[in-house]
Amino acid sequence: MLTKYEVGKIVNTHGIKGELKVFPSTDFIEERFAPGMSLVIEHQKQEIEVTVKSTRSVKNFLLVLFEGLEDINLVEKYKSDLLYVAKENMQELEEGAYYYHEIIGLEVIDLDKDEVLGKVTEIFPTGANDVWTIEKPGRKDVLIPFLNQIVKKIDLEQNKAWVEVPEGLIDEN
Template sequence: MSEWYKVGKIVNTHGVRGEIRVISSTDFAEERYAVGTELMIRHEGKKEEVKVVVRHHRKHKNFDLLQFENYHSINEVELFKGATLYVSEEELSELGEGEFYYHEIIGCSVVTEQDEELGKVKEIIETGANDVWVIQRSGPGKDILIPYIEECVKEIDVEQKLVRIHLMEGLIE
């Protein structure tokens, strides 16, 4: 049985021809939503799953618009609102040296170069220039935002689920 990884949340329908509006949480949207890609739709807290095949993909504002094979009207996709989209492990391609999937980074413990534990990566935000990792603190306090840049992120060990960073001035209040 293969693993399934979250790639987005279906927030609404779009038009009357069966398109859905997705807020992506994937690092390679063009690849994830390529024509012919099999995705799984699951509502949180429910056991039922629907496997679909991407028929069409396009970007619109901050959303990815998808249309699936055999779903041609708004009435057929209305029930997908609020569901989560997943991609199979088999659909993931090999990455180059020093490249990582979001699901490999989310959940990693984050420590400073002096081994001070800061917390765990809970989310990754794409900003355009570079990604920003949201670190949920181990103790009290606001989340820490860490830019994914060479000067800050010094070491990533996905096997150990550990990220070592250089704590740049001003990152923690």
């Protein structure tokens, strides 16, 4: 089995020419789904390597066509399957940049109060910046924008991130 990271879910087919409607769940969407990019469809516990032929955005979805699968009859079986990128197909990031899978699961610590806020469970790209969802045990989830003035330090080896939370950002109720 490959070491791989989820990049999207196939939610439906589109048209008769083999396009698949994909809900992306990744960072770097343009690079992940660029023509020529190699991805993996996990179908019935099998890994099927595919190459992106074309991609176009429609609302919150992507319409993706894979080389050699240009017919609805060839792709219908992949509805509800997950798409992955193999670890060896991921590019190196510049310093201070992180993949979503590196951030999800980090313990987040409020620097001012020196207390654990919770763990990052999801990341939402908003265009301007990403927003982390931090699950607080027994309390409402916290949304923290991934901005330098808020996220002060990330240590992947310790599996922790330290933040300075602006007043009013967290509902204490």
